[in-house]
Amino acid sequence: MTAQVRTFLALCSRDLWVTVRREPAGFLIQALLQPLFFLFVFGRVLPDIGAAQGSYGTQLLPGIMSLTLVLTALQNTALPLVIEFSFTREIEDRLLAPIAVPWVGAQKMLIAALRAIVAAALILPLGALILPGGIDLHHVAWGALLLVAVFGSLTAAAMGLVLGTVVQPARISIMFALILTPLIFTGATFYPWHALERLRWFQVVTLFNPMTYVSEGMRASLTTAAHLGSGWIVLGIGVAFVLFWALGLWGFMRRAVA
């Protein structure tokens, strides 16, 4: 094992230690509270009061998993990064560790992605409890699901890295408001992309949101319903992955070495 790999693993173990030993409750609340309410209100309350069909839950679940995955990964890089670079300066000790600086950024993304995958996986049992029809796991393509989860969360973590390093710390809350809401509502979360056929312009708009491909990827691997073509899903996630990793690591380098 080379020295830099050992340093990389030590940096990971610090983050895992903090997640598990210091703030497990905080992590779960931050990651799951919002999706829980979405699941409950859209998947349970609306069908119960007759404002949505009972089968809506089947379409909603993959969207909520995608939402949880993307938001958790994004927030788990962006927020700590802003705090550690600007206020607590905690990151300095890690930047001085004997490892190339981009790896410190990559490590942040890896841990955020891991947290996001755990949070998204927890949506499955929660869905089984909350949704009126429970969940149906007969048609799940587990391999595809895992791939979507891994690359979806890594892409979202990189989006967080871009936000956390490029945006001025004083403007981060404005940027969050400006970016998160459109991200959530144009990401094929609460509706399958396919169903937007009659709202063509909006359907096109959603294609610019990386989350759309993650949501459709989840839909494709969890259900038998119609979804965006698999090739497009792979292309969408692939392009966003490469783009945001390049931008994120570039931004991180700029922030880390003045």
Place this chain on the structure above:
Amino acid sequence: MSVAGEIVQVSGLRKRYRAEGPEAVAGIDFTVREGEIFGLLGPNGAGKTTTIGVMTTRVKPTGGTVLVDGHDVTREPVEVKRRIAVVPQLSNLDRSLSAIENLTFHAAYFGAGRRERRERALELLDRFGLRERAKDQVGRYSGGMAQRLMIARALMHQPRILFLDEPTTGLDPQSRLFLWETMLDLRTRGTTLVLTTHDMAEADRLCDRIAIVDHGSIIALDTPRGLRTLLPAARGLELLVEGAETAVAVDRTAELTDVFGGLPGVEKADVADAGDERWRIRLYGEGDDLPAAALAATGRAGLALIELRRLEGSLEEVFVHLTGRDMR
């Protein structure tokens, strides 16, 4: 290329943070010798932190090179980071961790084994008087304690060079004294120290050599003693003499100026009436026999010597002389 004994080599270093902005460091050269305490002394905004930043891989130079133990800071930052440790001006402790975890995780980043890092952490916590508070979250630490913990953390991986940015600014006198002793002790153990300060007394007491920095340039670099001789009239003697009563009223001041001004090696003599039949005489000039000659002249003039001391400017005077009186 590394010259034996020179552990840091800075040549032609320049840094401009913004393309059209001013130069924070405007072309400086110096070397740090292995095992010495090297001080960067200068007013606020002089470029000290920037210089430390480049030497520690955190700031990218816009010109020149810096070698640490023969490794270029921009091309081989990992090799450089293995050899150094940094104690920054503001706390950057990991607030999600306890004090001891701050130390053990730091050592883990440097590849230390579990047992080794725990033993070393406990030993350093002991040495810095933090053993009792080892399990506290560092958010509860006072400024002085945080400072000591950051030094302990820096020592966890046994660096060859320790960089400290204004380590004693804002510390109470006890912590400051403790820190001075710690730094001198580290030098005894063979660690090279580079520190920045704007405190003359501190630089004077601790540093083997000092570079005075102002507006991004080094305006003087020498031992504390060498720097004092930069004052125009830094060398000479000061005598306090007492004269016996004389019947005839003569101008003793003028007379003494003539007597002492005529001594060999004296460039200028200032005589001031100190009252009470005493005179304070300052002799500017050089020469090993100056004290003996001055003593003899005192006797010949029928005066009694009360006090004799060598004139040496304080480092503070040197500093103000070189950097001016403007506030930054």
